[in-house]
Amino acid sequence: DIVMTQSPFSLAVSEGEMVTINCKSSQSLLSSGNQKNYLAWYQQKPGQSPKLLIYYASTRQSGVPDRFIGSGSGTDFTLTISDVQAEDLADYYCLQHYSYPNTFGAGTKLELK
């Protein structure tokens, strides 16, 4: 099984700051067939279902603000949130869907400083 190591566990930020969340996979998530990385990022607010932010490592889902930026390839991936807003305070998870079983990172809690 592919292991997803996500860091940090939690992050305290002020509004307007930039934050980065990292995910490292134990195997490459890059498909040689289509050159896409099968890595997605999710946001989950308390009491809500996860919301897809980014897929294929860097493609923003429709309606997601452009302050959410996904980057990386192979085994190392980053979610950057520029100009953090109060509404961004949530838990964030990475997901590899390159192979089965799919696996999630442990999550990062974004809190207000």
Next chain:
Amino acid sequence: QVQLKESGPGLVQPSQTLSLTCTVSGFSLTSYNVHWVRQPPGKGLEWMGRMRYNGDTSYNSALKSRLSISRDTSKNQVFLKMNSLQTDDTGTYYCTRAHMALDYWGQGVMVTVSS
């Protein structure tokens, strides 16, 4: 529009079997995969398994011996059955559609394993 909705018992006794139903609308089960994901209270997301558009299934290695996913395409439903439930199976269970990634999610159903 695309919707998924989980249903099932809120309380299950230890050692019993959990049966959940995911009813979908706005897309066809013969065109998209549907996955199950769970989340213990206050903890992270765990991928459980998936029903492929062609009827194939894949499971989390740790749950494989207890888990079964099936479907009824005529009713637009995907089913999850997991036996030998223990207290650490308590949590919210989600079904979710796969397109690019897991794009649409149900609201989740809370399952408590307790006597």
